[in-house]
Amino acid sequence: MSNLRGIAASSGIAIAKVYKLAVPDLTIEQKTVENPEVEINRLSQALEVSKQELEIIKENAKKSLGDEHAEIFSAHLLVLSDPEMIHPIHDKIKSEKVNAEAALEETANMFINMFKAMDNEYMRERAADIQDVTKRVMAHLLNVTFPNPALIDEEVVIVAEDLTPSDTAQLNKQFVKGFTTNIGGRTSHSAIMARSLEIPAVVGTKTIMSDAKENDLIIVDGIDGDVILNPTEEQITSYKQKHAEFEKQKEIWAQLKDEPTISSDNHHVELVANIGTPEDVTGVVNNGGEGVGLYRTEFLYMGKSKLPTEEEQYEAYKSVLEQMGDKPVVVRTLDIGGDKELSYLKLPEEMNPFLGFRAIRLCLERDDIFRTQLRALLRASVYGNLKIMFPMIATLDEFRQAKALLLEEKDNLKSEGTVVSDDIEIGIMVEIPSTAVIARQFAKEVDFFSIGTNDLIQYTMAADRMNERVSYLYQPYHPAILNLVNNVIEAAHAEGKWAGMCGEMAGDSIAIPILLGLGLDEFSMSATSILPARTQIRGLSKQELASYKEQLLSMSTADEVEAFIREKTNQ
Numbered sequence: 001m002s003n004l005r006g007i008a009a010s011s012g013i014a015i016a017k018v019y020k021l022a023v024p025d026l027t028i029e030q031k032t033v034e035n036p037e038v039e040i041n042r043l044s045q046a047l048e049v050s051k052q053e054l055e056i057i058k059e060n061a062k063k064s065l066g067d068e069h070a071e072i073f074s075a076h077l078l079v080l081s082d083p084e085m086i087h088p089i090h091d092k093i094k095s096e097k098v099n100a101e102a103a104l105e106e107t108a109n110m111f112i113n114m115f116k117a118m119d120n121e122y123m124r125e126r127a128a129d130i131q132d133v134t135k136r137v138m139a140h141l142l143n144v145t146f147p148n149p150a151l152i153d154e155e156v157v158i159v160a161e162d163l164t165p166s167d168t169a170q171l172n173k174q175f176v177k178g179f180t181t182n183i184g185g186r187t188s189h190s191a192i193m194a195r196s197l198e199i200p201a202v203v204g205t206k207t208i209m210s211d212a213k214e215n216d217l218i219i220v221d222g223i224d225g226d227v228i229l230n231p232t233e234e235q236i237t238s239y240k241q242k243h244a245e246f247e248k249q250k251e252i253w254a255q256l257k258d259e260p261t262i263s264s265d266n267h268h269v270e271l272v273a274n275i276g277t278p279e280d281v282t283g284v285v286n287n288g289g290e291g292v293g294l295y296r297t298e299f300l301y302m303g304k305s306k307l308p309t310e311e312e313q314y315e316a317y318k319s320v321l322e323q324m325g326d327k328p329v330v331v332r333t334l335d336i337g338g339d340k341e342l343s344y345l346k347l348p349e350e351m352n353p354f355l356g357f358r359a360i361r362l363c364l365e366r367d368d369i370f371r372t373q374l375r376a377l378l379r380a381s382v383y384g385n386l387k388i389m390f391p392m393i394a395t396l397d398e399f400r401q402a403k404a405l406l407l408e409e410k411d412n413l414k415s416e417g418t419v420v421s422d423d424i425e426i427g428i429m430v431e432i433p434s435t436a437v438i439a440r441q442f443a444k445e446v447d448f449f450s451i452g453t454n455d456l457i458q459y460t461m462a463a464d465r466m467n468e469r470v471s472y473l474y475q476p477y478h479p480a481i482l483n484l485v486n487n488v489i490e491a492a493h494a495e496g497k498w499a500g501m502c503g504e505m506a507g508d509s510i511a512i513p514i515l516l517g518l519g520l521d522e523f524s525m526s527a528t529s530i531l532p533a534r535t536q537i538r539g540l541s542k543q544e545l546a547s548y549k550e551q552l553l554s555m556s557t558a559d560e561v562e563a564f565i566r567e568k569t570n571q
């Protein structure tokens, strides 16, 4: 038995076998062979097994994630059957008398480099497909296990160094009971996805990958951030009990599902949800969300082999808007970069991806990609209560440019005879300190603000949100953060606009009383946090909390703020 502590990233308790998600060592050795036919046979077998795996993965992905996400596997299957790829490998084995591994590696690299160098995006995407598929075939040639999260068909807890958002998107909730990783923080995107899938998760354990062995029994306590390997009988019993209590607590929270979110002194705030896919809307409705405060559209672009078309995007946005009826839906335009990569959009490597070419910066330069998204959004706008929000705005000029493109596309659509709503609010994420500081100037031009504290904290404290070694600096209650947040709320209200928050801080039980007192209008969080938050807010007095405002803003440390709130709210 051993215990590890990490960061509680998604609540709930999972008890199951370990499934390690590690890419094996695929280093090869070139060998001269006597009989090329043997190598050709080995290659054919490796190709065949890979095809069978991919067929199953594709079918599973179709069922759990929809046709769109399964498309990448069709592209991979095509590579495996492509004679233009297979024949040169055979030729190499025969003419150079090398082993199948060496012939595969050389041929694949030749194609990858050739496609990468092409001045055509579609062709560049093929390089990524070949790269992915070659790894699978190589693993079979080398007889090493290649992890297939989409093939899991028994109850497991995934253990990994880290999970990319596209790994997370492949997880089947029916079998994947929880996950735990070495790295990551509460606001890393794998943690955010875990919350929308409602899978218990603990991240940032530092050593779970080396501590856990395949098939070990493991407990993941996503409520308190504990991970127990090979637990004792007593521990299993006590965690089963904790699981049952958590389920009971959820039933109590559920009683407030259709109730409004009002404080004890009758102040109404909006409790809305963060989503990543149209499928997440079910969770929003089941958890009593009053709308969607952040639709992270980048997940539409991930786990695929090419950019989503205008039509695909239109269908996704329309589906979310229709499902939410007249409730507000804030859609954020593409925020790619940082820890969210697109394999098919080859961008140069950067020293500091979180400070680099991402989100609105990329969209303003690649306005072809941006305009496609804007058109899809505008066309979908007639199906509900759409609000559009731009991410990572650092200057007013960026906002003006983005808005101008939106209005231009609106005019284009109208002149083509397409009906577009005239009531779309246009707002921005406030996640860069420069914008929070001059929120007053922004408030004159935007319709609303949504404070993205996940990034705002990392940029204000200069502490990478993904790096557990500096996670002690990730301090939502730091007075510097509270002053910035207050500045944004006051600026919005001075111009008669509304201010929301869609960073994880909005669902935090210490932050909620502070934000209520500062006058935040809208709180957007993981769907599973909505009912606990509503329960909490109904027991708080807005007026009382507002009276602490000056005192809180002039405190010196996050600890001081936390202790004060704990005392005032009995936490």
Ligand SMILES: C=C(OP(=O)(O)O)C(=O)O
Binding pocket: 187, 294, 296, 335, 431, 451, 452, 453, 454, 455, 456, 502, 503, 504
């Ligand atoms: C909500 C935010 O955006 P993301 O987590 O997607 O960067 C944020 O930065 O707070």
Ligand SMILES: [Mg+2]
Binding pocket: 431, 452, 454, 455
């Ligand atoms: Mg952000």
